[in-house]
Amino acid sequence: MKTSVSVPVLQQDETESDSTFETNLGWRRNTGMSNTSLSSGMASTLSVSDSISSINPPDIEVHGSVQFAVNYIQKLGEFHIFVVHCMNLAVADTKKNRSDPYVKCYLLPDITNLGKRKTTVKKKTFNPTYNEILRFKIKMEVLKTQNLNMSVWHNDMFGRNIFLGQMDLDLSDWDFSNTQINEYTLKRTSTMKTGEVQIWVKDCKNLLSVTGMVIDPFVKCTVLPDMSRKRHQKTRVVKRTANPMFNHTMVYDGFRPEDLREACVEITVWDHDRLNNHYIGGLRLGLGTGKSYGVEVVWMDSTADEANLWKQMLVSDGEWVEDVLPLRMLVMAKSMSK
Known part of the structure; x- marks a missing residue:
């Protein structure tokens, strides 16, 4: 992964609102699965959840x-x-x-x-x-x-x-x-033990309007420190509601267990606009150590509750873990370096 040089491009002050974000995250190895489900709780809320059956593909008999x-x-x-x-x-x-x-x-x-x-x-x-x-x-x-x-x-x-x-x-x-x-x-087993981070964005509740107008919300997600454009995923835009239902799954593959201790899932909620999307709030799921692969980074700043949820996922093999977390203002990663 890339380590980052992060600069604030939104608000630097971390302020809580009444919005909440609910999400389920999953960590799936080639041989097993650990999952995390989270809900956020600001004036606005976002729900993300998932089940093992809906995330895990059936076992494939490898050949070829x-x-x-x-x-x-x-x-x-x-x-x-x-x-x-x-x-x-x-x-x-x-x-x-x-x-x-x-x-x-x-x-x-x-x-x-x-x-x-x-x-x-x-x-x-x-x-x-x-x-x-x-x-x-x-x-x-x-x-x-x-x-x-x-x-x-x-x-x-x-x-x-x-x-x-x-x-x-x-x-x-x-x-x-x-x-x-x-x-x-081709074989089923490998010397590389990798898996997937799986995030099911379920819904949001009581999202706050930045412009004072009716909002058209959507959710963006990336797994830091990789900021490449191809790693950005987002839900569809839901029109004219502060309580959108998404039911959208995001999957990031290629993670080893040790990578998850250095990574951070950044989830943000936006109001869609043709000219300029408006940021509503976000959260970061990681260990909150301030460092990634030994390099100090701004974005490894998970709150105690966010970090606790991530830790639960790391030790929960084959089980979903859930929580309700508040959205907040984030210092965003803008540019990345090796």
């Missing part, structure tokens, strides 16, 4: 293979992975008898989201052809200390991505003169 080649380009200082093709993938959506697969690569033991690359999604196929190059900027001496983890996922339109298999490649003894296409069988 992936074809790829690797190469190191000395002039560029880049490690290239040429993802070619997958064959005989499992059916992810049994009702529609389809899979929409994409390939994801990590370099381990990288502790940041800079170590992840993805292909495009191929629709309605069990034998996708990609012919895409995934690039990592990394020195050769560092690369030789890494493991390449390659996994295949079904992309669901509602964000509930389904695991289809993975493989690992030890780069410490890899012959980098070998640029031929290799084929590896």
Whole structure:
């Protein structure tokens, strides 16, 4: 993940309102699940909740293979992975008898989201052809200390991505003169123990209008320190109400248990406007230590109640944890650096 240089772009003073935000969060490993549900309680409130059955995909019988080649380009200082093709993938959506697969690569033991690359999604196929190059900027001496983890996922339109298999490649003894296409069988287990942070935004209650007009609220979410645009998710806009119902699930994958101690889920509520959206309030779920991966950051500022909920989730394997939390004004992360 990225550490951040954060600057205040909203109000610096943290003031509580009567709005509340209710949300359920889930932490799902490849082998198990811990979940968090939270509700916030300002004059405005946001509800987010979820159930294991609605979040967890059914167990998939992993089979099939992936074809790829690797190469190191000395002039560029880049490690290239040429993802070619997958064959005989499992059916992810049994009702529609389809899979929409994409390939994801990590370099381990990288502790940041800079170590992840993805292909495009191929629709309605069990034998996708990609012919895409995934690039990592990394020195050769560092690369030789890494493991390449390659996994295949079904992309669901509602964000509930389904695991289809993975493989690992030890780069410490890899012959980098070998640029031929290799084929590896996909497996269920891996040396990389990752999972998902799952957030179900349920509803808001008694939201306050910033402009004095009827509001059109929506919710935005990101998991810091990664501020890349592709990691931002949001609900739909609900028109003309201070008590919107969303029932929207947000899923962030690729987290190891130790990453969750350095990460922070930032959830904010906004009033939609064609020219300029208006901030209503937000909250941050994390340990509130003031640091992420050893770097001091403004956004690791969870209140005692927010941090307590996060801690409950970290120790609750396979169970939902819930709370009601107040929305507040946040110092927002504006720019990020490595």
